[in-house]
Amino acid sequence: MTRTLACTAALAASLLATCAFAAETLGPVTDEIGVVKITKGDPILIGGYSSQSGGDTNQGIDELRGAELAILDNEGTVLGFEVQLLGEDAQCTAEGGQTAATKIAGNPQVVAVIGPTCSSGARAGAPILWNAGMPSVAFGATAPALTAADRPDGFKGFLRVVPNDLLGADFTATYAFENLGVKTAATIHDGSPYTEQLVRAFEKDFTELGGTIVSSEAVSPTDTDLRPVLTRISTKKPELIFTPVFTSTVGFLLRQKTEITDLAGTQVIGGEGVFSANVIEAAGPNVVGLRIVGPSTDLFSDRFPVFVEAFKSEFGEAPVGGFSAYGYDSMLLTLKAIETAGKTDDEGNLYIGRKALYDAMMATKDLPALTGTLACDEFGDCSAATYAIWEFVSDDASTFAPGENPKRVYP
Amino acid sequence: MTAAAISAAVRNRTADWWRRSIWVDHLMLAIRVVVAVLVLWGLAGGIAAGTYSAANFASFAMFGLTIGSVYALIALGYTMVYGILRMINFAHGDVMMVGSFAGLFAASSLSGAGLTNDAPLIALPLVLAAGMAVGAAVSVAIERVAYRPFLHVRSLAPLICAIGLSFVLQYGARGLFGTRNRAYPGFGWMEGTVQVAGLTIPIPQIVAFGAALVVLAGLLAIVRLTPLGKAMRAVSEDRDAAALVGIDVSRTIVFTFAIGGAMAGVAGVLYALVFKQITVFMGFFLGIKGFAAAILGGIGNLGGAMLGGLVLGLAEALGPALLLEGYGLPAPYQLKDVIGYGMLVLILIFRPQGLLGERLAAKRA
Numbered sequence: 160m161t162r163t164l165a166c167t168a169a170l171a172a173s174l175l176a177t178c179a180f181a182a183e184t185l186g187p188v189t190d191e192i193g194v195v196k197i198t199k200g201d202p203i204l205i206g207g208y209s210s211q212s213g214g215d216t217n218q219g220i221d222e223l224r225g226a227e228l229a230i231l232d233n234e235g236t237v238l239g240f241e242v243q244l245l246g247e248d249a250q251c252t253a254e255g256g257q258t259a260a261t262k263i264a265g266n267p268q269v270v271a272v273i274g275p276t277c278s279s280g281a282r283a284g285a286p287i288l289w290n291a292g293m294p295s296v297a298f299g300a301t302a303p304a305l306t307a308a309d310r311p312d313g314f315k316g317f318l319r320v321v322p323n324d325l326l327g328a329d330f331t332a333t334y335a336f337e338n339l340g341v342k343t344a345a346t347i348h349d350g351s352p353y354t355e356q357l358v359r360a361f362e363k364d365f366t367e368l369g370g371t372i373v374s375s376e377a378v379s380p381t382d383t384d385l386r387p388v389l390t391r392i393s394t395k396k397p398e399l400i401f402t403p404v405f406t407s408t409v410g411f412l413l414r415q416k417t418e419i420t421d422l423a424g425t426q427v428i429g430g431e432g433v434f435s436a437n438v439i440e441a442a443g444p445n446v447v448g449l450r451i452v453g454p455s456t457d458l459f460s461d462r463f464p465v466f467v468e469a470f471k472s473e474f475g476e477a478p479v480g481g482f483s484a485y486g487y488d489s490m491l492l493t494l495k496a497i498e499t500a501g502k503t504d505d506e507g508n509l510y511i512g513r514k515a516l517y518d519a520m521m522a523t524k525d526l527p528a529l530t531g532t533l534a535c536d537e538f539g540d541c542s543a544a545t546y547a548i549w550e551f552v553s554d555d556a557s558t559f560a561p562g563e564n565p566k567r568v569y570p
Numbered sequence: 571m572t573a574a575a576i577s578a579a580v581r582n583r584t585a586d587w588w589r590r591s592i593w594v595d596h597l598m599l600a601i602r603v604v605v606a607v608l609v610l611w612g613l614a615g616g617i618a619a620g621t622y623s624a625a626n627f628a629s630f631a632m633f634g635l636t637i638g639s640v641y642a643l644i645a646l647g648y649t650m651v652y653g654i655l656r657m658i659n660f661a662h663g664d665v666m667m668v669g670s671f672a673g674l675f676a677a678s679s680l681s682g683a684g685l686t687n688d689a690p691l692i693a694l695p696l697v698l699a700a701g702m703a704v705g706a707a708v709s710v711a712i713e714r715v716a717y718r719p720f721l722h723v724r725s726l727a728p729l730i731c732a733i734g735l736s737f738v739l740q741y742g743a744r745g746l747f748g749t750r751n752r753a754y755p756g757f758g759w760m761e762g763t764v765q766v767a768g769l770t771i772p773i774p775q776i777v778a779f780g781a782a783l784v785v786l787a788g789l790l791a792i793v794r795l796t797p798l799g800k801a802m803r804a805v806s807e808d809r810d811a812a813a814l815v816g817i818d819v820s821r822t823i824v825f826t827f828a829i830g831g832a833m834a835g836v837a838g839v840l841y842a843l844v845f846k847q848i849t850v851f852m853g854f855f856l857g858i859k860g861f862a863a864a865i866l867g868g869i870g871n872l873g874g875a876m877l878g879g880l881v882l883g884l885a886e887a888l889g890p891a892l893l894l895e896g897y898g899l900p901a902p903y904q905l906k907d908v909i910g911y912g913m914l915v916l917i918l919i920f921r922p923q924g925l926l927g928e929r930l931a932a933k934r935a
C-alpha cells in the first residue's frame with residue numbers, strides 16, 4: 160500500500176515537473192521555458208487554429224489563407240528554413256478551441272501559434288498553448304478580458320493583431336451618440352465572451368457619453384424566436400439596438416423586428432461577425448439599413464490592394480472583408496519575431512528559445528503591416544485599430560462588396 | 571356530518587398517509603410544494619411587473635401555438651415509431667432537416683418561375699409535397715438500413731444505428747449544401763400580417779398553424795379509419811398476434827416510417843415558412859424538442875404527441891415572460907429552454923407516463 164502511494168506520488172511529481180517550465184540548454188541557446196531545435200532541412204512549424212466549420216467558416220478560412228500569403232511574401236522561408244503552417248479547426252466554440260490547441264500543443268516542434276478566430280476558442284485554447292510554452296497571436300479573438308491587466312497567467316502568452324473590443328465599443332458608442340444623435344439604446348448579446356464583453360464595454364462608453372441604456376438583453380446562439388426579447392425591448396422604446404451577434408441571430412432579429420410595431424423607427428448596429436454576404440441571405444430584404452461596425456479595409460495600409468490581388472491569384476476568389484489581412488499580420492509578426500529570436504549553430508541547425516521568441520513578439524514596435532503599424536503593449540494588444548461604420552444598401556447577396564454593399568458611411 | 575367529524579376524517583387520512591408513506595414520498599411532496607411555490611411566486615411577480623400588455627401575451631401565445639404545432643408534427647414521428655417498435659428513431663430530427671432542404675430547393679425553383687410570389691397558395695402545397703416526399707423517402711431508407719435487419723433481434727443496435735444515421739444525414743447535407751444558413755424565398759402576400767381583434771399576427775404563423783392542423787387531422791383519419799391504420803394499431807398492440815391474423819408486419823412498419831417522415835418533412839417546411847432560415851444542423855435541436863414533446867404527451871400516444879408539442883411550445887413562448895420576469899432576472903430569454911426542459915423533468919418525476927400516456931402493462935414495457 161505504502162509502495163503504491165509512493166509510486167503515485169513519484170508519478171505525480173514527475174508529471175508536475177514536466178508541466179512546470181524549467182530552463183533548458185540546447186546548442187547555443189539557453190532558455191527559461193524551453194528550446195526548439197530545428198535540424199537543417201526540417202521546416203519551422205507554426206500552428207494555426209481558426210473556424211474551419213460552423214457559421215464562421217468564411218472568416219476562419221480567410222484568416223489562415225492570409226497567413227499563408229504572409230509566408231509566401233517571405234519566400235516561404237525565415238532564416239533560410241522553410242515555414243510550414245499546421246491549420247486546425249477551432250470552430251467558434253470553447254470545445255473547438257480546446258481540441259485544436261491540445262492537438263497543436265502535443266507537437267513539441269511547434270514554435271508559435273496563430274489564431275484563433277473566436278474569443279471563446281481563445282479562452283480555452285490560449286492557456287493550453289502557453290502551458291506548452293507556445294505563444295499565440297490571435298487574428299480574430301477580440302474580447303477585452305483576454306488581454307485585461309488582471310488576466311490569468313495562462314493568457315500571458317496571448318497576443319493579438321486584431322483590435323481589442325474596447326476600442327470598437329468606444330468607436331461605436333461615439334458614433335451612435337454624436338453622429339446618429341441617439342440618446343437611448345438597447346443591447347443584445349448571445350452569451351459568448353466576445354458579444355457579452357463588447358456590449359458591456361459599449362454600455363459603459365455610451366453611458367459615459369451621456370446616453371441611457373434602457374434595456375440589456377441576452378439570447379442564446381441557437382435561438383430562432385427573438386420576438387419575445389424584441390417585444391420586451393420595444394416596451395422601453397430605444398432609438399438604437401446594438402447587437403454584435405452572429406449571422407443567423409442577426410437574420411432572425413432583422414426579420415422578426417418588422418413584426419414589432421414599436422420598433423419601426425429603431426436602428427440596428429451589428430458587429431463585424433456579420434461582415435459577409437451570408438447575412439444578406441439570412442436577413443433577406445430587411446438587411447437594407449443594417450449598420451455594422453467593422454474593420455475598415457480602406458484605412459488599412461496602402462499595400463492592402465496589392466495583397467487583395469495576390470490573394471485572388473493564389474486562391475481564385477476575393478478575400479471576405481479584412482479577415483485575411485489580420486491573418487497575414489499575425490503571421491508577419493510571428494515571422495519577424497522568429498528572425499530575431501532564432502540562432503543557428505555551426506552545422507546549420509536552428510535553435511529557437513521559447514521565452515526569447517515570446518519576448519521578441521512582445522517587443523514588436525513600429526512594424527509596418529497590412530492593417531497598419533503594429534506595436535504591442537505590455538498586455539499583448541498589438542493592433543492598429545482602424546474601424547468604420549458600414550451600411551447594407553441592397554438585399555441581393557451577389558452585390559456583396561465592401562465599399563459598395565455594405566457602403567462605408569463613417570468616417 | 572359535523573365540522574368535528576370532517577376534521578377527524580381529514581386527520582385520519584393524513585395520519586394514514588403518514589404511516590404508509592416512506593421518505594421518497596416525503597421528498598416528492600416537498601419537491602411538489604417547492605415547485606408550486608416557485609411557479610406561483612414567479613407568476614404573481616411576472617403579472618405584477620406589468621412589463622407586457624395583454625396583447626403581447628396574446629401574440630406570444632399565438633407564436634407558442636405555431637412553434638408548438640411544428641414540435642407536434644415532429645413528435646408524431648417519434649411516437650408512431652415508438653408505438654410500433656418500442657424504439658426511438660434518433661435520426662428523425664435530421665429527416666426533418668432533409669425535408670426542409672428539399673422544400674428549399676423546390677421553393678427556389680418555383681421562385682425562379684415567379685410562382686412563390688404571385689401564387690403562394692399554389693406554391694406552398696408544392697413545396698410541402700416536396701418536403702413530404704423526400705422526408706418519407708429518407709425515413710423509409712432509415713428503416714431499411716437501421717431497423718429492418720434488427721427486427722427480430724432484441725438489442726439496442728437499431729438505436730445506435732439511428733444515431734449514426736443522424737450524423738450521416740447531417741454531415742452528408744453539410745457536404746452537399748454547405749454550413750451557411752440558407753433562406754427560403756418570399757411567399758408573396760403570405761409574408762404580411764393581419765389585424766385580428768387588435769392583434770397583429772404574422773400570416774406565416776396562421777398558415778403554418780392551419781397547415782399543421784390539417785395534416786394532423788389527416789393523420790388521425792388514416793390511423794382511425796383506414797385498413798392501414800387498423801394494421802398499424804394492431805402491430806403496435808402485439809406484433810406476433812398481428813402477423814398471425816395475416817397482417818404484413820414489415821409493410822406496416824415501412825408505412826409507419828413513411829408517414830412519420832412525411833410529417834417531419836411538413837414540419838421542416840412549416841418551420842422554414844415561419845423562421846425563413848435553415849441550416850444543416852437544425853435537425854438536432856428540433857429533434858430533441860420533438861422528442862421532449864412526445865415524452866411530455868406520453869410516448870406512443872398520438873393525441874399525446876400533439877398535446878405535448880403545443881404545451882411545450884406554449885411553455886417556451888410564455889414561460890420566460892410569465893415566470894422568470896417575476897424573479898427580476900436580467901435577460902430572461904436566455905433561459906427559455908430551461909423552462910421547456912425543466913417542465914419535461916418535472917413531468918418525468920411526477921407523471922412518468924406523460925400527460926396522456928397510460929401506464930404500460932409489464933408485457934409491453
